[in-house]
Amino acid sequence: MSQVLPEILAPAGSLDKLKVAVLYGANAVYVGGQKFGLRTAADNFTLDELREGVAFAHERGAQVYVVLNSFLHDKDLLELPEFVLFLEEIKVNAVIVSDLGVVKTVARLSNIPIHISTQASTLNVEAAKFWKSIGATRVVVGRELSVKEAGKIKREANIEVEMFIHGSMCMAYSGHCVISNFTQGRDSNRGGCAHSCRFEYSLDMGLDTEEKKKAFFMSSKDLEGLRILPEFINEGIDSLKIEGRMKSHLYTGTMSKIYTEALRYYHEHGNFLSDDLLYWESELKKVSHRTYTNASLIEKAGAESIFNERENSTEAEWQMVGTVIEASPNCGIVIEVRNAFNQGAELEILPFKGQVINIIANEITDIMMKPLTRTKPSTLIKLPYKAGVESMQLVRQKANS
Amino acid sequence: MKLTTFAQTLHDLGLIKDQGLSEVILGHQEFSRFGKLNNDEFLELSKRAREMGLKVIFEWDVLMTENTFGGLANKIKLFLDSFDSLRVQDPGALEWSFKNTSKPLQFIAENGNHNIVALKGWIDHVQGRMERIVLSIELPRLTIEEYVKQLKVPCELLGLGRILLFYTPRLLLSPLMEDKFSYHETINAIGESEESPHKGFPIVENRHGTFMFHIKDFCLIEFAQDLSKMGLGFFRLDFRWTEMDLLKIVKGLCANSFEGELEAFKEKYPQDLMRGFYLVNKTDVLFPKLKNHRLQNREGNYIGEVMEAEKGSHLAILVKNPKGLSKTDKLRIVHPKGEIFEVNIFSLRNLSLEELDFIGPQKMALIQFVGGVWVKSQVFYQ
Numbered sequence: 001m002s003q004v005l006p007e008i009l010a011p012a013g014s015l016d017k018l019k020v021a022v023l024y025g026a027n028a029v030y031v032g033g034q035k036f037g038l039r040t041a042a043d044n045f046t047l048d049e050l051r052e053g054v055a056f057a058h059e060r061g062a063q064v065y066v067v068l069n070s071f072l073h074d075k076d077l078l079e080l081p082e083f084v085l086f087l088e089e090i091k092v093n094a095v096i097v098s099d100l101g102v103v104k105t106v107a108r109l110s111n112i113p114i115h116i117s118t119q120a121s122t123l124n125v126e127a128a129k130f131w132k133s134i135g136a137t138r139v140v141v142g143r144e145l146s147v148k149e150a151g152k153i154k155r156e157a158n159i160e161v162e163m164f165i166h167g168s169m170c171m172a173y174s175g176h177c178v179i180s181n182f183t184q185g186r187d188s189n190r191g192g193c194a195h196s197c198r199f200e201y202s203l204d205m206g207l208d209t210e211e212k213k214k215a216f217f218m219s220s221k222d223l224e225g226l227r228i229l230p231e232f233i234n235e236g237i238d239s240l241k242i243e244g245r246m247k248s249h250l251y252t253g254t255m256s257k258i259y260t261e262a263l264r265y266y267h268e269h270g271n272f273l274s275d276d277l278l279y280w281e282s283e284l285k286k287v288s289h290r291t292y293t294n295a296s297l298i299e300k301a302g303a304e305s306i307f308n309e310r311e312n313s314t315e316a317e318w319q320m321v322g323t324v325i326e327a328s329p330n331c332g333i334v335i336e337v338r339n340a341f342n343q344g345a346e347l348e349i350l351p352f353k354g355q356v357i358n359i360i361a362n363e364i365t366d367i368m369m370k371p372l373t374r375t376k377p378s379t380l381i382k383l384p385y386k387a388g389v390e391s392m393q394l395v396r397q398k399a400n401s
Numbered sequence: 402m403k404l405t406t407f408a409q410t411l412h413d414l415g416l417i418k419d420q421g422l423s424e425v426i427l428g429h430q431e432f433s434r435f436g437k438l439n440n441d442e443f444l445e446l447s448k449r450a451r452e453m454g455l456k457v458i459f460e461w462d463v464l465m466t467e468n469t470f471g472g473l474a475n476k477i478k479l480f481l482d483s484f485d486s487l488r489v490q491d492p493g494a495l496e497w498s499f500k501n502t503s504k505p506l507q508f509i510a511e512n513g514n515h516n517i518v519a520l521k522g523w524i525d526h527v528q529g530r531m532e533r534i535v536l537s538i539e540l541p542r543l544t545i546e547e548y549v550k551q552l553k554v555p556c557e558l559l560g561l562g563r564i565l566l567f568y569t570p571r572l573l574l575s576p577l578m579e580d581k582f583s584y585h586e587t588i589n590a591i592g593e594s595e596e597s598p599h600k601g602f603p604i605v606e607n608r609h610g611t612f613m614f615h616i617k618d619f620c621l622i623e624f625a626q627d628l629s630k631m632g633l634g635f636f637r638l639d640f641r642w643t644e645m646d647l648l649k650i651v652k653g654l655c656a657n658s659f660e661g662e663l664e665a666f667k668e669k670y671p672q673d674l675m676r677g678f679y680l681v682n683k684t685d686v687l688f689p690k691l692k693n694h695r696l697q698n699r700e701g702n703y704i705g706e707v708m709e710a711e712k713g714s715h716l717a718i719l720v721k722n723p724k725g726l727s728k729t730d731k732l733r734i735v736h737p738k739g740e741i742f743e744v745n746i747f748s749l750r751n752l753s754l755e756e757l758d759f760i761g762p763q764k765m766a767l768i769q770f771v772g773g774v775w776v777k778s779q780v781f782y783q
Contacts, residue, residue, distance in 0.1 A: 015721075048703065052723070071513030073682075074544070101519035120492075124470040127493030134526070142466070144570050149467040172569045173464055176512055179566045181539060182615050182677070183599050187684035189513055197567070199594040203577065203604070206589065217573045217592075218613070296466075303576035325708075325719070325765055331753040334765065336708055367752060367767070368714060378776040380709045380717050380765070382752075391763075 005267050006232055006240045009065070009162065010256045013245035014043040016323075017252045018053045018064075023352050023392055024253045025260030028063035029053075030096060032245060033083060036076070037067040037191060051090045063093035068106070069117035071099045071175070071189040084109045096140065098175060098189075107135040115162065118142060119175040119189070124149075128157035138162055140241065143169055144296050147228060151235025160238040165225040166255055166284075167243025169295060171197050171218045200310065221307040224292035226259070226280055229266055231297075250320035251287045253350055253394045258283045261353070286318040286396070318396045321347060325380065327389040332382045333359075334367065341397055343373045349386075350394045357388050402629035404652060405458075405557065406638045406645075409437050413645045414450055420652050424456035426488065426637075429480070431473060432461040434568070434609050435641055440479070447483040459484040461494050462509055463609050464570070470497075477502070486532055495527065505532035507557075515540060517551055524554055533557055533634065538564065538619055541682045546631045555634025561622060561651060562639025563603070564615035564677065574606040603642070618643075620674035623663055625655035643671055702782040707734070708765065710774055715750075715767045718780050725761045731783040734774050743783060744771055 010026035012018035021029045031053060032044045045053060054064045066087055070076065080102065087095060088110040095112050097103050098119035106114055115138040116122055116131045122139040131139055138160035141150050147163065154161040170177060177188055179196040186192030197218040204212050223243070225232070232240055240263075242255045258280045265274055284292075293305045322335040341347065343364055349357040364372045367380045375381050408414045408425045417425050427450070428436025429443045438446060447457045459480060465473065474497050477487070481502060488507035489495045498506055508523050514537055524531045535557045536545060549556050574588045587607045593600040603614045621628065625636060638651055647670075654663055667674055678684070704726055709717035720726045732744040750756050750767040760766040 046703075048701075071515055073515040073685075074517060076685075077516045077518060099513055099516070099519055100522040101514075101516040104518050104522050121464060122493075123464055123491065124467045124493040126470065126474075126496040127491060130492045130496040130526070133496075134522070144464075145466050146468075152467055171571060171573070172567045176464070176568045177566065178512075178539070179613070181684050182564060182566060183597055185684055186687050187539075190685055192684065192687065196594075196597060199596040201592040201594045201602075203574070204591040205574065205577065207578075213577050215577055217577065218567065218569075218611075220571075301571050303572070305571065306573065306576065326752050331751075334752050366711070367709070367717065368711075368754070378709065379711075380752075 005263055006237050008256060008259045008263060009239050009241045010252055011242055011245040011247065012252065015045060015049040015053050017249055019056060019392055020249050020253045021256045022057050022060050022062045024256035025352065026062060026256040028065060028239070029057060030065040030067055032067045036070050036072065036080065036083065047086060054090050054092055065094045065096050065115060066092050067096045068102050069096050069098040069119045070191060072102055077101055077105060080105050081109055084112070088112050103134060103136065113137040115140060118164065121173045121175050125153050125156045128153045128159050132157055132159045138238065142174060143223070144173065146299065147231040147235050147237065147297050150237055154236055162239035162241055163232065163237050164223055164243055165232070165240040165259065166223055169220040169223050171220045216308045216310065217306060219307045221293035221305050222290040223295050224284060225294065225297050226262060226284060228294065228297050229262055230272070233266065248320055249323060250394050250396060254283060254287050257350065317399055319399045321395040321397050324349065324389060324391055324393045324395060326391050327385060329385045332385045333389050334380055334382050335395055337375045337377055337379050337381055340375050340377055345397055348396050349389055350396065351388055352393065357386060359383060359386060402633050403635050404638060404655065405635045406648065407641050408446060408450065409641065411446065411449060414446065414453060416645050416648050418453045418455065420648050422455070424458060425450050426458045426460050427484070428460045432463055434462050434612065436460065443480065444483055456486065457484040458486045458488050458507065460488045462490040464491050499527045499530060506530050507533040507535065509535040511535055511537045517548060520548060520552060524552065539678050539682055541678055542680060549632045557635035557637055558621070558628065558633055559619055560625060560636040560638050561620050562618060562637070563642050564619045565612060566615055567613040568610060570610040572606055573611040574604065617673040617675040619677055621676060621679055622651060622654050624679065704780040704782060707774060707776055707778040707780060710776055711770060713770055715770055716774055718766045718768065720760055720762055720764055720766050723762045725759055726766050728758045733781040733783045734771065735779045735781065736773065736775060737777050740773065742771055742774055
């Protein structure tokens with residue numbers, strides 16, 4: 001196959017998640033520092049962690065993009081130069097920016113490539129040309145675009161194009177929602193989004209009946225674009241982004257692994273005529289999510305793209321049990337437990353490549369080798385060693401088992 | 402400071418002319434989010450406005466994806482002789498208008514654009530063609546004053562009108578209407594949520610998508626003279642959701658606002674009113690409370706995190722610092738609630754329970770239990 005493959009760009013809300021994403025195959029990760037991003041409540045990276053994360057990723061051939069995608073006020077902008085110089089020093093591969101003032105500041109102070117965030121809602125060729133003319137090398141196009149429209153932008157504006165392929169979606173044009181600003185006093189475009197679009201609303205629609213319609217009418221289903229991978233490739237999309245810096249390690253690892261494997265299969269075979277397609281889809285469903293939709297990737301999102309359900313109705317067939325801390329014949333498999341499980345539980349360990357490793361937890365001990373019949377969250381436990389298990393791998397079990 | 406407003410009918414135009422305004426914003430239904438004018442209506446209204454001596458501003462604030470944009474942008478050329486200035490919001494629309502027309506440009510910088518560098522950037526990009534910049538209503542007074550001084554072009558600010566909170570191209574109300582909806586019709590609703598203290602959000606669905614507004618309208622009329630003194634160029638009054646007949650009263654209040662008259666106006670006005678962030682914008686002050694900063698402090702002498710605290714037995718610390726952990730190190734452990742423990746290491750073991758003098762990075766170190774230390778406590782070198 002001669003086609004250039006898009007990169008898989010995974011979210012990394014913390015240094016641990018960066019490592020998970022890279023180890024599970026992501027070609028690139030996007031991360032946030034303590035300021036200037038849109039995920040104020042995420043762990044985010046300290047300066048030391050950014051340095052370590054960039055080194056970790058680069059050693060494994062992955063790129064690191066740093067989000068500076070808040071719409072900054074003047075006082076915020078004053079604090080930016082020092083951070084930009086630091087990012088250049090540690091050799092981040094790009095910054096992701098929404099605000100023209102930030103673009104100008106980064107371009108003035110550094111040679112760091114600039115990617116225009118989806119928050120800027122780049123929707124057409126002319127907008128991409130504008131951003132290119134002021135120094136951007138890539139646009140992360142708005143989620144309202146189809147893959148074909150994005151391909152046209154790439155060809156006609158001659159700029160790299162990145163598209164979201166998976167994850168939660170704003171219902172509003174990104175950057176054009178200020179519900180939180182005016183109702184909760186939290187600037188959504190500086191990281192304070194209160195997710196008011198996920199609320200249930202009673203709607204008086206002037207109908208004959210006095211009954212108000214109750215609906216989660218502003219809540220979007222989650223994006224899932226696995227079967228559309230061939231279209232992304234055919235249109236020459238440069239980067240496929242997975243949303244979710246606030247999401248779990250299991251999410252980060254699963255998405256990085258599955259999209260990377262699917263892309264690799266398509267590259268090698270030129271098709272998706274594989275039983276693996278169903279396996280990949282089943283894997284995507286194992287992570288907590290709202291109902292999936294293609295949104296506007298093929299044609300404009302319609303009524304079927306609305307997630308008219310309460311948030312806690314999200315599907316979670318499987319839950320994360322924990323992370324492998326160490327694994328060796330000497331000390332066995334040490335797991336940091338996030339969710340409790342019982343002796344005899346059927347666990348799945350997600351390897352960095354290939355099929356899951358099944359383990360039945362018949363012999364559980366604490367790290368002092370005392371036998372256990374049930375584990376507790378926030379503890380370390382040991383299982384007998386099994387070949388193929390490595391540190392940083394994720395452990396899961398079927399929910400409610 | 403000049404007043405500017407929208408016209409949707411000949412009646413509106415008459416009122417605008419009567420009140421001595423010098424310009425009018427016209428919204429074509431395919432380009433303006435809430436524009437109602439079709440081609441013929443636009444041309445007619447524009448012609449009549451010009452006959453009245455009014456400057457005509459063509460509003461293009463609909464955000465358009467490529468397929469729509471490519472199909473529609475050239476249509477503006479049909480109207481080039483019928484308006485004087487082109488007002489855009491999307492950077493693509495700005496770029497297209499800059500390259501494909503010679504009209505003076507007005508840029509709606511109401512989303513974001515809360516720094517002078519950005520605002521100057523838009524102005525500089527169009528090389529002397531920028532006629533006006535529309536500032537965000539999230540800017541506080543002192544910032545507006547500073548921008549008005551620093552920017553080379555006149556600034557405009559909303560003076561009275563709805564506050565748009567949310568704009569999506571998806572049609573969100575019509576799916577709830579079952580068979581009571583036909584395409585292109587505007588649907589209006591009022592929304593409220595038990596999860597929000599605010600009740601009565603106006604919601605509109607039209608051909609361009611769905612829009613939600615604040616329960617209160619924005620009003621800076623009481624500050625009109627202050628804004629005029631600071632040099633604001635244009636004060637926009639939006640009566641598209643109320644009555645154009647209010648223009649006369651509002652114009653009077655802007656020129657000479659007496660408290661009693663203003664209160665009477667507020668009483669009469671169909672919506673409650675607010676001044677938003679005009680006096681102060683503190684929409685970032687809550688951010689520090691969104692997370693536990695004691696868990697976030699991982700700079701400097703940071704070693705790692707307590708992963709397990711087993712009473713009477715051990716603390717398990719995941720060593721993250723590349724320098725590792727030596728038995729001679731003195732530790733400072735910060736509890737998630739802030740309590741600090743200073744600790745000497747008496748016992749240092751790995752997960753194979755071997756007693757060691759040093760544990761390398763990314764490994765688990767077991768030290769003696771320290772009463773009061775919990776999981777997630779952060780560990781530092783002293």
